[in-house]
Amino acid sequence: MIHKPTQYYFRHLKDDIPAGIVVFLVALPLCLGIALASGAPLFSGLIGGLIGGLIVSWLSGSQLAVSGPAAGLTVIIFNAIETLGGFQGVLVACVLAGIMQLMLGFLRAGIIGAFFPAAVIEGMLAAIGLILIIKQIPHATGYHTSYEGDESYMKETAESSFLEVFDAFGGISPGSVVISVVALLLLILWSTAWFKKQKLLKLIPGPLVAVVWGVAYNVVTIQFAPDWAVSGEHLVSLPVSEKAIDFFDNFVLPNADYLSHLSNPHVYTVAVTIAIIASLETLLSLEATDKLDPMKRLAPTNRELKAQGVGNIISGLIGGLPMTAVIVRSAASINAGGQTRIACFTHGVFLLLSVMFFAHYLNYIPLACLAAILLHTGYKLANPVLFKSFYQKGLSQFLPFIITVIAILVTDLLKGMAIGMVIGLFFVIKTNYHAAITLIQDGSHYLLSLNKDVSFLNKALLRKFILSIPEQSTVTIDASKAKFIDHDIMETIEDFLAAAPDSNIKVELIDLHGKDKINKHEAIVILNGDR
Template sequence: MIHKHINYYVKHLKYDIPAGIVVFLVALPLCLGVALASGAPLFSGLIAGMVGGIFISWASGSQLSVSGPAAGLTVIVFNAIEALGSFPGFLVVVVLAGIFQLFLGISKAGVISAYFPSSVIKGMLAAIGLILIMKQMPHAVGYDASFEGDESYMQETALSTIQELLGALNSISPGATLVSVVALLILMLWETAFVKRITLLRSIPGALIVVIWGVAYNATALQLLPDWAISEKHLVSLPVTANPADFVQLFTFPDFTFLAKPKVYTIAITLAIIASLETLLSLEAVDKIDPLKRVAPTNRELKAQGVGNIISGLIGGLPITAVIVRSAANVNAGGQSKVSAFVHGLLLVVSVMFFARFLNHIPLSCLAAILLQTGYKLAKPKLFLEFFHKGWNQLIPFVATIVAILLTDLLKGIVVGILIGLYYVIRANHHAAISLTRSENNYLIRLNKDVTFLNRALLRSFLDQVEENSFLIIDGSKSRFIDHDILETIEDYLQSAPDDNIKVETRDLQGKEKIQYTNN
């Protein structure tokens, strides 16, 4: 069995290594951006990315999901660090949240993800795609008011992002804009059939070409056209270490004296629940975009995330979840197995240890272009057309989820989408549960499935349509459950039916016996 697994991973190395490089290029600015947005040391974001890639990739049952610091948790993390007044104290919260997640996985709480409607999950993906596009536009044009690589949909709503975009128009950097436009053209070219036919080009990820282009352009512009060069604040900013010993000194360890503070436990439980929900939603979303349609075990994922957060908290990292942005980049880059996520984690370690000074030459506008393409793929116009053709019961929850996420945040948007989706499910079941058939003065009311008090109004409506001097059959043979309120409504009708000379026969109600009611 082990030999079979090894062969599977070796067979897909030619896809997974390039995909891992792409995910690394996407994750690098996101790890820094999330740390900055959370009010935490920048290195804590990179630690979370490393743990997500190196440990969680193998502990998880998902082949394509990528874990790391989540922008969706930035507000909680920021407020927690502020409330506790200590980052080492907050690391205790991360460890406790990991233990709680581990407990959730062992108690099989992962089943909750099966109850999220497809329209809501795809709405979440589309909303994240749109937010990615809006949040990366300022970086693409060299506007620096937002955080590096920020994918936040918790701290800032779409409205503030739109205001930021309008402000960006007045502060465009020509060099950054040129880099991002050419980068997008390169990425589009790499998607064409022409490039895919050439074996050599097909094996090189487009994102890598984009990064090489950005670094080469800026190096040339600094020498020949300084006005068109990209300033240092628009470049990647990693902590530089002289040797491996310095690298170890960057780690921070939790202050366990904070275990005596009750506030720590409240924050930990909140963090664990929200992180678990985001993980399950992301996992469900990744399963939807997996070309092979593999289904990852949710309980195993919760346990993997729990272990990951324990490790991350113990060595100074931010809390981790499965993240759809990096996972979508993994799928789009052609990743086939968990090796791609592992490769991205290794590259994060190697880059910080040995190549930080070189990576600090990468323009953020390059990385913004990669994320703009990822955002477009998540929110393609074709997706909206598909839901339009599926009908209102699918389109409205889909659009409502997108709008709610854009105007509020991820979790509130998901709740809105689920509630609206639930309304359509109840509405459909409401009408399908009971049917009325008429042939002259003969009527048949059939209880088609489990019938509850929610169907009482519909039953009364059908009973009111039965005219005087008619014959009515009420058939419950197809129902496994009939609510007491429904039986009571039928019983009341049976008492009043003789007044209108209506003969009623009931079948398979109350104990499945056949009872006949007729006029005297």
């Protein structure tokens, strides 16, 4: 008899396997490109992708997060290779970083992921969507300069992105434009309500159709219209092995030179940097993935840190790049219909099979059709309706959202999120500042309510309200809703009670005496919950 989890995964195979193929098609060139940008062996990027798909997918608590090499680590790795005197030093640092992530998971440090405001998370998603659109236009038009730009948040990339867009239109490849435009139209058509209702068509993901179209177009034009064909530099470029067994020759296993790096203090500095950046990117991506999940499942963050730690340990031991949970690939999986971890695992299986057996054939795929898939994904993440929605929610939601978007575009993911968090925190404090204490007037009677927790941050507002109460008034201070009242607040109220008789102000207290000890004055009437 099939146990329940197995039944669950089997029920979604029809959605997960096609989604996994789509993620594989997106992840393949990115794994190679991130390795290239890091100054590392190209195969190290593929190893990172394989570990993320085949191993981390099962260790992770998320059903939808896709892990692999991340562009956010490229600068760190590139500099570390020079600082540590070679790529093996980075592998040692990767293993150490994985151990640190494991420790963070056991110490329950993943809770920090819950403190990111929704507006900031949505801003991150929108910014990534815009970056995808900006960075994929060169590929879509046949102007190809770098792989790493596909999902990079680096400042130098952001600053040059708009220039690349204009350059792209100056160096158009007709074949790439035809492929990307038709692929986009197919993706849009496939996402319409009518297509989704067709049982047969629903089984075939739009991104897969886009890839088949791109390959078919290029095969035909090479034969009959070479001027309209896509040249080799605009196709997927994967190292081709003569035999499948040659795949294992690319592993870099620990040796004497590998272990000698443990005595280098710089290795530990790099390891700490990788652990911190990779953990933060993972938590941010996990939070964003949960937001995108149609089923609204919540992934355990501590388990995710442990999973990433194990993944980085294994990756570092066999020659792979450090990895994180990656929102770009996770979003691609969700948009392609992925429902469970099988989608991520499938992408890992296809990465393995492609490297071992089908590298030659995969090199026929034009980058333009992959660019169309990512352009479509980017539009979904940065839909204009989302911007309008946050604008309608008011400045307290719109400003953290839009500032996060802008900050990520002009700096990088982590700096942009930090700026967004500061702005978000400001509005949280401001909202709490006004919501914690309210003053309502009814003729000469005033109701001063202390709501929920009242901290020292609310002291200035309390003083302002007290000073606004005129002589000959009756004031009710209602603390029945307050679970905590700071000592500074109690002191301010005591001072008011002491001064109230001088202004002929009568004060009534509701439940305040139960919160803390307070001196009684002749102006006070204690009301224990009933007035």
